[in-house]
Amino acid sequence: MTLTLRFEDGTVRAVSDDAGSTFAEIADEYAFLEADERTGGYRAPAYRYADLRGALDDRGADYRDRVLDTEPLSLSTRYQLREYQQAALDAWHDAGDRGIVELPTGAGKTVLAIAAMAELGVPTLIxxxxxxLLDQWRRELEAEFDTAIGQFGGGEQRREAITVSTYDSAYLKAxxxxxxxxxVVFDEVHHLGGEGYREIARLLAAPARLGLTAxxxxxxxxxEAIADLVGPRVYTLDADDLAGEHLAEYEIRRIEVDLTPEEREAYEEAQGTFVDYLKRSNISMQRGSDYQELVKRSGRDPEAREALLAKQRARRIVREADRKVDELGRLLDRHRDDRVIVFTASTDLVYRLSERYLLPxxxxxxxxxxxxxILDRFRSGEYSRVVTANVLDEGVDVPDANVGVLLAGSGSEREFTQRLGRILRPTDDDSRALLYEVVSEETAEERVADRRR
Incomplete structure (x- = not known):
């Protein structure tokens, strides 16, 4: 009896010269393998290739594996892993070269992935x-490995044994x-949770899978779906675990400012309209689905639409309060010798601050x-401060800064963690990083700030 595995159309085809009793046994035990009436064999989703191979090995089956069309690579790296990076890599190996590593921004997740690539020595898709990030990864890989680096995205579609791709291009190419x-290495692996992007992981046969995220x-x-496609979370550390030795010590300071009388009146009116509608409609806003329900109702209910618009007005007032803008001026003056990133929640406020304080x-x-x-000038020291909305939260190589000012943001813990991470890279003088949260007091923004913590 000859058993053969081969890759075809995003699936692993399992065929044999007889009735395929071994495959039938596996199909009875594992739901991922099913009979294929068209070919008379069996098939499994591509991402279950490693599971199918493991099941065959457990049974001592003799089979031909023709799934991967790859050749070994000879790769080496100059990086010396830090203790926690090595521990993360070991945990990943112990999990069968599958799983998620969660480390804070600035902790060297790219270095960890390069070490994994060098140890496995197999063609890799990042x-x-x-x-x-595609450009950043490609530069790093070209500097580290003496081999051509392919690229899917950014105007190029060229495959090499080591290839970097955007999620969008990988979705089209998988x-x-x-x-x-x-x-396959998924950087910022939380993006894989999007229903469309999940197809990338489903259609790849790569048995080794590494997810990286903060x-x-x-x-x-x-x-939970990501863990099924890539593997479980195998190692995690947060900023507090690494602060002081591998990341900068940091402090978070909240500054509360009041609304002007005009802003307070407008805020109370708008917030009152919103809250009154919630009470009448029995919507608690305790879950993300509650907000989606309000949006859905706004398409057919004029009162729901007015409540939604009122909430947006109230949010804009507290996020762009005049005294927040004034407070930023005092902070910039206090930290004139520091490297400062100012985070906001709206493009309009970015341009308002840029014009008032001459900020890039x-x-x-x-x-x-x-x-x-702008980032190159910030890196060189020509610029000592920059203002942004959400663009620098992730996916961009941001130069070192030691002061962050959060003028406005969402209640997302992810957003807060990513923004904090932008100021945590250690400096030569071991100075403490500072993150200021400027919050409009006696408003819903106080609850938002508490939630993202």
Whole structure:
């Protein structure tokens, strides 16, 4: 009896010269393997390839494995892993070269992935959320490995034994390259929770899978699907675990400012309209689905629409309060010798602050070349401060800073963790990093600030 595994159309086909009794036994035990009436054999989703191979090995089956069309690579790295990085890599190996590593921003997740690539020596696909990260990874890999680096995204579609891809391009390519990589690295792996992006992991046969993130869990619970596709969380540390030795010591200071009388009147009116509707409609806003329900109702109910617009007005008032803008001026003056990143929640406020305090601005409207120029000048010290909305939260290589000012943000723990991480890289003088939260007092923003902590 000859058993053969091969890759075809995003699935692993399992065929044999007889009735396939071994495959039938596995199919009875594992739901991922099912009979294929078209071929008379069996099939499994590509991402279950490692599970199928393990089941065959457990039974001592003699089989031909033709799933991966790859050749071994000779890779070496100059990096010396820190103790926690080595512990994370060991935990990943112990889990069968599958799983999620959760480390704070600045802790060297890229270094960890490069070490994994060097140890396995197999063709590797690295999947990243943005073109900025794609460029960053490609530069790092070209500097580390003496081999051509392929790229899917950013205007290029060229496959090499080591290839970097955006999530969008990987979604389009996965069906065609599913059998050509032995390792897949998902950077910012929480993005894989999106229903469309999950297909990337499903269509790749790569038995080795490494997910990297600073914040694995998602409010929608999609991290459970990610764990099924990539592997469980095998190692986790947060900023407090590494502060003082590998990351900067840090302090978070909350500054509360009052609204002006005009802002207070407008806020109370708008917030009152919103809260009154919630009471009448029995919507508690305790879950994300509650907000979606309000949005859904606003399409057919004028009162729901007015409540939604009122909430948006109230949020804008507290996020862009005049005394927040004044407080930023005092903080910039206090930290004139520091490197400062100012975070906001709206593009309009970014430009308002940029004009008032002559701050270089980065928004989603900023072109890639201009953004690189601003960050390069920030890195060189020509600029000592920059203001942004959400663009620098993740997916961009941000130069070292030691002071962050959070003028406005969401209640997302992920957003808060990522923004904090932007100021935690250790400095030569071992100075303490500072993150200021400027909050409009006696408003819903206080609860938002508490929640993201």
């Amino acid at each position: 999947v990243v959320p943005t073109v900025d 069906d065609n390259v599913g059998g050509q990589f032995g390792l 914040t694995f869990e998602r409010p929608d619970g999609a991290h 601005a980065i928004t989603n409207e900023t072109g890639a070349a201009e953004r690189r120029e």
